[in-house]
Amino acid sequence: MLMGTAAVAAMSGSMLAGCSGGGDNGGSGDAAASGDASSQTDPSTLTTFIVGFDQSYPPYGFVGDDGEFTGFDLDLAAEVCSRNGWTLQLEAIEWDAKDTLLNSGAITCIWNGFTMEGREDGYTFSEPYMLNEQVVVVKADSGIASLDDLAGKTVITQVDSAAFDVLEGDKADLKATFANLETIGEYNTAFMQLESGAVEAVACDLSIAQYQMSAKPDVYTQLDEALSSEHYAVGFKQGDTELADTVTQTLKDMVADGTVEELCDKYAEYGLTYDNWILA
Incomplete structure (x- = not known):
């Protein structure tokens, strides 16, 4: 159908x-x-x-x-x-x-x-x-291993997204440590920017992270600590x-x-x- x-x-x-x-x-x-x-x-x-x-x-x-x-x-x-x-x-x-x-x-x-x-x-x-989480993805060779390591880094997320809401709300203190939180219309472009080095992390849904990492397992890695847990x-x-x-x-x-x-x-x-x- x-x-x-x-x-x-x-x-x-x-x-x-x-x-x-x-x-x-x-x-x-x-x-x-x-x-x-x-x-x-x-x-x-x-x-x-x-x-x-x-x-x-x-x-x-x-x-x-x-x-x-x-x-x-x-x-x-x-x-x-x-x-x-x-x-x-x-x-x-x-x-x-x-x-x-x-x-x-x-x-x-x-x-x-x-x-x-x-x-x-x-x-x-x-x-x-469906269970979901908001997570952070970085380049595998970035040396970023925890949320604390995002201090002074540029992070990108999708405009009007759950990840953005979390970083503006419960994780506002974490966001305050970033050099910048950028927003973009869709995640495919966000990950292109991550791969190119234009940004240093992407905050996104677990499903998006899993999809991007499955396509390029040697390029991206997900930080262990989630920003939040939620449901679809x-x-x-x-x-x-x-x-x-x-x-x-x-x-x-x-x-x-x-x-x-x-x-x-x-x-x-x-x-x-x-x-x-x-x-x-």
Whole structure:
């Protein structure tokens, strides 16, 4: 189902996509919080399930070698839609616009490595399905071995991301030791800057770190100490509880019949592991 809908999404997504922000999570959900809390989408009458995602966020959502949208979360969404009789539509969105798009009905949900911690009042969430951490990646030969070693260094992260939120919040004291905290629109470019030596560390989701390190194991290494631990969930407009519950139950059914583990294995080469799946 995913490949069939990706062609449609490629056309419709081009209308929404700009400089894609971190599928890695971003924003406090303040814009979403202004939505209608009584809003309800009836799963039994829903026909098209529109997933808003960051197309530069492997392995959860990205453009494959064939030019089609692919990724672990997009495959999960495709299977959920198939089991509920919905047509999947993929919309590659500008991350900063996610709340406006969700509240306007342009997308049904945000499903792309979306951190729920700190956003609970801004969205109606599915139950969390994946464990994640915010971590720091450096070059393997940098001599940086701990968070303390980042003092006086230039660190980069994605704008409006969970890593940025952590460094502005709970880890503000750590950030104060940096020479500079830079932000960028997407992580692929951040890691290019790290490899070139333009910056000395990247703060990002564990999944992004695993993906980049699996592609270049001799170039990058991850610091042992995490910045924070968190969970991924599917974010809906406030009030869409029944739809969120339907998605959660379908995911649980997919766990029970082995589908989720198969999808995790499919993306193992990107560093994704079933060990981090928490929904049962």
